[in-house]
Amino acid sequence: MKKFIICFVLFGLTHAIFSKEPNLSLRFKLSYNSFDMHELKDFQTTLASVYRRIMDIPVKEFENFPNYFGLQLEFYNQWLKGNPIGIYVEYTSTGSRIHYSDYSGMLNIDQIINRISLGVCGERCIYPFKSSNIMFNIYLGLIRSNYSINEKLKIGENALSTVTRFYGYSIGIEPNLSYQLSIHSYMFLIGIGYQIDFPIRNLKSDEYELRDSRNNSIYPGWRGLRLNISIGYNF
Amino acid sequence: MQKLPGNDLCILHYPWLLIILIFFLSCNLFEYEPYSTELTNVPPPQPNNISIDISGSLDTLNAWDYVTINYSIQNDSIQDVNVSLYVDTQLVAQTSNPTYIGFNTESFSDGLYQIRMEFLIPTGSGSLADKLGAEYYSTEKQFPIYIDNRETVYPPELEAISLVNTRPLLKWNEYEYHNFQEYKIYRKLKDANTDSLLLVIKDRNITEYTDSTYLGGNVRYKIELGAKSKILSSNYSDFAGNISTLANPAIIPDNHILLTWSRCDYDSNFDYYEIRKGIEKNEGIISYESLVKIYDIDSTNYVDKNAEFGRPLNYQLFLGNKNLLINSNVKEILLGKECPYYDFISFVPTIRAFCLYAVTNGELDTEYNSMLIYEDNYDIIKLDGFLIFFSPDGEKAYKKKNIWNSSILYQVNPLNIDAVLDTIQIVNKDGRDCGFTQFYVTNNGLIVLYDLNSSDYVFYDVLNKQHFSTIDWNSFDYIISISPNGKYLLNGDGSFYKVDYKTYTKLYTIASAERYQLCFTEDDEEYVVTSNSSISIRRSMDQTIINQFPIENDLNRPVIDSISGYLGGFTREGEKYRIYNLLNGSKIKEIPLVYDISLESFFYWSGSTLFLSAYLWGSYFVNINF
DSSP states (O other): OHHHHHHHHHHHHHHHHHTTOSOEEEEEEEEEEOOOOHHHHHHHHHHHHHHHHTSOOOOEEEOOSOOEEEEEEEEEEEEETTEEEEEEEEEEEEEEEEEEEETTEEEEEEEEEEEEEEEEEEEEEEEEOSSEEEEEEEEEEEEEEEEEEEEEEEETTEEEEEEEEEEEEEEEEEEEEEEEEEETTEEEEEEEEEEEEEEEEEEEOSSOBOBOTTSOBOOOOOOEEEEEEEEEEEO | OOOOSSOTTSGGGOHHHHHHHHHHHHHHHHOOOOOOOOBOOOOOOOOOOOOEEESSOSSOEEEOSEEEEEEEESOTTOOOOEEEEEETTEEEEEEOOSSEEEEEGGGSOSEEEEEEEEEEEEOOOOSHHHHTTOOEEEEEEEEEEEEOOOOOOOOOOBOOOEEETTEEEEEBOOOOSTTEEEEEEEEEETTOSSOEEEEEEOOTTOOEEEOSSOOSEEEEEEEEEEETTEEEEOOOEEEEEOOOOBOOOEEEGGGEEEEEBOOOSOTTTOOEEEEEEEEEEETTEEEEEEEEEEOOTTOOEEEETTOOBSSOEEEEEEEEOSSOEEEEEEEEEOSSEEEOOOSEEEEETTTTEEEEEOEETTEEOSSSOOEEEETTTOOEEEOTTEEEEEOTTSSOEEEEESSTTOOEEEEEETTEEEEEEEEEEOBOTTSOBOOEEEEEEOTTSEEEEEETTTTEEEEEETTTTEEEEEEOGGGOSOEEEEOTTSSEEEETTSEEEEEETTEEEEEEEOOGGGTTSEEEOSSTTEEEEOOTTEEEEEETTTOOEEEEEEOSSOOEEEEEOTTTOOEEEEETTTTEEEEEOTTTOOEEEEEEBOSOOOTTOEEEEOSSEEEEEETTTEEEEEEOOO
């Protein structure tokens, strides 16, 4: 539901900004991202030790918030000549797993975290070629992090599943350098960037706040390297 | 961007909206999803034969109020168990208690039900399911239960008790409800305060009981019914029967005690008679010890061949079997004859009498009459204010007023002490009258006395009526003994003196341990020492050992009987009076004593009588038959 609300907000903004402008370009970006996530990694270790020590279940930790793909949609307008600005929406996710299974059943404790980032972006050509350019992009956006702990227990034919959700907010800034190749109205980009983020609200639910073993609140830690390829179209 | 032609409401008129929708929809498909798994190899549990034992009979459990079912799991490795209890199909209780489960029966109407107990026992395999308490061995038990919560309204009643095959037979009416717990049969002696539990009966169909422990006497029986949560008791039912009793003990030859009693009437229950003997060893407290057990019902007498002298003996008869020991009556008997306590005593062989002297604080007591006691019949002759002294050979007798300052001595006929033969005024070396105590008479007419006026020991020649010699009091502790003819004297400090005409010479010193283990023979030149577990006959002049015999223990205060020549003395080990033949050292007789033996005790004996005297216990004459 929230995605649809964002969708309509985005629609309203793009419609208001771009509907009467001819110099519009649309880009679809696929990125491969790394993430810091050290607080959630520590939390994963703590959670696993609780299962081992208190419940005496020899769980193991798997997939500790690995690199993963992201999707991004960008709209640019040539308000400033040669320096288009626009808005973007981005989505990415990662996760982890604590796991144990034997002949009698299986226990998974999965941490899934995704984010939707909505913000403004700008672009400047820093080195033009004949039909291509070296471009510098900057992204500034509000990040909403959606975090859930999914506990799945299966003993024989009986299964039990519980999901606990938290969310948080932060501000993200990402400088990005890319090589742009234009063919007719189409453009192809390959780039590299690094995102840093600043927490506004750590992970909480309506009732609880996620805290580590030292009772500190937990922030997702989205900072990391971004490798991306994009395809765009100039209207 | 231009709108596509067509209806304004169509989403295709807004292509970037379509792009945005596609973007978000693809986000859902694009979300990261953990995928790793790893199967841990845990061996599955092996089949396990678990045995459950339910306490009590499982035929039908009779239950009321809150019922508890006890069980045990026959496998030592099992730590936990979850038990579910069903009555018919209704779950009524669950527990993890490893020994019992219970439920309240009052929520069920009276009647027959089926119990099902389901036991879930963790496998302990270590698997995930085991650790989460979801992997069990399962077994169950089923048995019928009869719930009966009817109230018990009437007590049981005992019918008249009859004797069947020499055993009392008790009968009562049957209790009909299923909530029966037990019958308890009690018996008590008619005059006792407490009941003794004879039997607990768990079967309500049993309605009679044969008392296989009854051995006689007046008893009362009652029965208690335990049903539901009540205990109802019957009235007492009396039963009177004969009990074996002890007749008066009799003294038979050799100072043995013959005990007889009436035969037990209850042959079927009889196991044994037991005779216990009680002796007053501390003031007022009689300590009983088992003397004998006799397993023959027809054997109704027993001879105590070890009857002790010196105190009354108490005998008690008991009747016993494997379940019961009951006591019958007590009988008391005394070996010998009790007489008043006196301190000094001598035996006068010619008249076969004992002469007793009372002493208080080391002096002859003027308030008590001394007396003569004749051995034959223990007749006591009071001397009416006189003291009487006999020479060791009984040839001479003297008497004097029993007051300290009397110096007049009367020589009397030893066979008739009222016949005065002569009157003697005893004077000391200064010619003054003697007031005297510690009077010793010798065979040769010498008397030795302690003169209270001069504080000296005075040797006085009675035959010639003259002062003989004086020994300074300071040289003596006190005289322990003088030889029969007055030739030798043993002082309290152990000095052994030879006494001659007007002189006395110290020969040697007797060891302290031997001073009360020494006595003179009829011949002054020899004496006997009974220390070091031997009888040693020594020469008086120089202690040369003439003859020596080993004996079991030392003899204290030895006495030589002038008639038989035997030596007697008491042992402080085992409390015995032993008599030996001085010619060959053989033991003639051993007499058990009931005495707190100490050196303050006195034992004198003649050929047939032993006299015992002890401060705490009084004095006794005991007849000894060789």
